[in-house]
Amino acid sequence: MTLRKHLRLLVIVTAVWLLFFVAGAPDYYQQYSTQSMIIFDLAVLPLLWWVCYLSIKKSRNPMASSFWLAFYFVVPLFFYDLIYIGVYLGYGFDFIWKFWYLSVYYLLPWMILPPTGWWIERQRKQDTI
Numbered sequence: 001m002t003l004r005k006h007l008r009l010l011v012i013v014t015a016v017w018l019l020f021f022v023a024g025a026p027d028y029y030q031q032y033s034t035q036s037m038i039i040f041d042l043a044v045l046p047l048l049w050w051v052c053y054l055s056i057k058k059s060r061n062p063m064a065s066s067f068w069l070a071f072y073f074v075v076p077l078f079f080y081d082l083i084y085i086g087v088y089l090g091y092g093f094d095f096i097w098k099f100w101y102l103s104v105y106y107l108l109p110w111m112i113l114p115p116t117g118w119w120i121e122r123q124r125k126q127d128t129i
Contacts, residue, residue: 001068009072017080028085029101037101048073049112056117062124066117070109078106 021028029037052069059065081102085095096103 001064006068009068010076013072013076014080017077021084028089028099030099041101041104045108045112048109049116052109052113053116053120056113057120062117062120063114064117066113066115066120070113073109073113074106077102 029040032040052066052073055069056062056065081095081099082093085091085099085102086093089095091098096106
């Protein structure tokens with residue numbers, strides 16, 4: 001992947017984080033019930049998967065793209081949350097438990113996107129047979 005594509009992905013995930021940051025105001029979603037946050041997470045996940053699926057499908061190398069997407073949807077967002085919640089709000093690494101509805105997205109992209117890349121590669125191989 002080119003430097004330009006890496007920077008583009010970083011800009012996109014940063015914009016997504018900022019959008020979720022503003023949407024979660026004033027208490028970064030702490031003002032909502034657990035049930036509401038479960039519903040919110042379940043509503044966001046298919047949309048995230050669909051956007052990533054379309055991107056992976058367009059890629060020449062679906063497996064590599066799926067790993068890069070997982071990386072960019074986890075690592076920068078974790079650090080943004082760590083800086084804001086962990087440092088600025090003073091929760092330290094305890095934010096991982098208190099803000100569990102964010103933390104699930106530190107795992108889910110790794111669990112969902114690489115298998116999606118594998119599945120797309122498998123489909124392509126079957127289509128060429």
